[in-house]
């Protein structure tokens with residue numbers, strides 16, 4: 045099929061490349077001419093592992109333009125993947141989206157079968173697109189669930205494809221577009237083998253509103269899961285529990301699962317923050333309150349200040365200190381700094397008069413351009429960042445940080461008792477402590493404190509009473525049956 049993808053950001057580029065890989069003829073359109081010139085010249089304006097390699101496989105089936113007239117009139121399917129950032133009050137800013145829809149409408153050709161909305165849009169926005177055109181072509185909302193860092197793999201091997209549609213023709217068009225993915229009939233790229241056992245991908249056809257809400261609900265749920273474990277981490281710290289053990293114990297329960305249970309600096313990125321904010325805005329507009337989503341946000345954003353509090357507790361007044369930040373991107377595998385916890389931590393430390401020395405394997409160039417307001421000293425290596433710092437904070441769990449030789453990092457520190465704050469609960473604590481460094485993390489009792497807190501299996505007198513009580517359930521308690529779907 046002839047496909048036009050409007051908006052070449054993280055989503056549009058991955059979508060365009062994937063559709064071209066499947067055999068469609070794809071024109072990617074972006075109004076940012078510098079970006080398009082970069083693509084044409086083989087320069088990727090964003091970092092996405094495997095993307096450059098993947099693009100070499102699709103060759104002439106993918107081209108880039110900045111003029112609607114070169115992309116839309118011939119297209120059978122138009123995919124919209126422009127940004128929908130948050131307005132100051134939290135509601136989605138639909139200016140890019142409405143601009144794109146208007147321009148698409150202006151240039152539509154006779155062969156257009158469907159407009160497929162992939163931008164995350166609030167409930168009602170897809171209907172608005174349909175109403176703007178009098179029924180032709182079909183308008184479909186296909187929420188995008190890919191993750192930055194694994195965008196190509198998520199596009200080729202998604203958990204599901206959700207189609208919000210209110211007519212049969214729209215549904216059939218999406219099925220035609222994605223058939224090789226739905227049936228998993230394409231030849232996998234050598235560097236991205238098909239996951240074992242994946243034979244097909246489920247397609248869920250629902251109404252526009254259900255599809256729109258499902259995207260926001262999925263993100264809000266994942267955000268809540270992370271905030272939940274962070275809430276437990278705060279309690280763990282006070283009570284001598286280790287949140288990583290708690291998360292493991294919870295995660296082995298198949299109803300819960302072990303993902304998104306990593307306590308630490310919390311979530312960031314282009315989606316969770318803005319999508320939870322938009323969900324709350326939609327709820328407000330409908331006279332509904334969403335206390336769980338509200339709390340998930342509050343817990344999340346307080347984590348960023350908690351790391352600064354932790355440093356203050358360890359170092360005393362922070363003015364004049366130096367802190368090394370390892371990682372700036374909101375997560376490993378991307379250079380995206382939108383709502384990145386590290387940037388807020390840096391800003392808070394700088395405001396307290398701290399020198400911030402930062403390293404990131406890919407995001408430094410973007411940080412320099414996007415945050416000229418932050419007077420961060422950028423460093424070429426983690427060891428260099430640590431040189432002369434009073435503490436190191438792991439903010440992004442890039443694989444290269446997890447395998448750091450901590451004795452080399454220690455060598456960079458002339459002072460006594462340097463601290464490593466593991467903001468992601470991802471470091472090898474023994475390796476850090478073995479190098480003579482002090483390890484601190486959210487929800488994990490420090491080694492010193494662990495010595496005075498009773499070990500599991502050696503309960504205190506109070507614990508014994510509680511254990512004894514718990515051991516005596518009512519005699520005729522009905523057996524509990526596992527409940528599916530919870």
Ligand code: NAD
Pocket residue numbers: 050051052053054055056073074075076079125126127128140141143144162163164165188189190191192314315
């Ligand atoms: P992005 O900001 O990286 O890219 C958007 C692109 O659209 C930019 O290159 C911009 O120049 C271009 N653009 C803006 N207005 C345009 C117009 N009128 N015509 C043509 N191009 C235009 O955004 P993104 O991260 O790719 O996200 C796109 C959408 O997908 C958002 O709604 C987002 O919520 C959603 N989403 C993002 C992710 C993710 O991981 N980034 C995942 C799932 C869904």
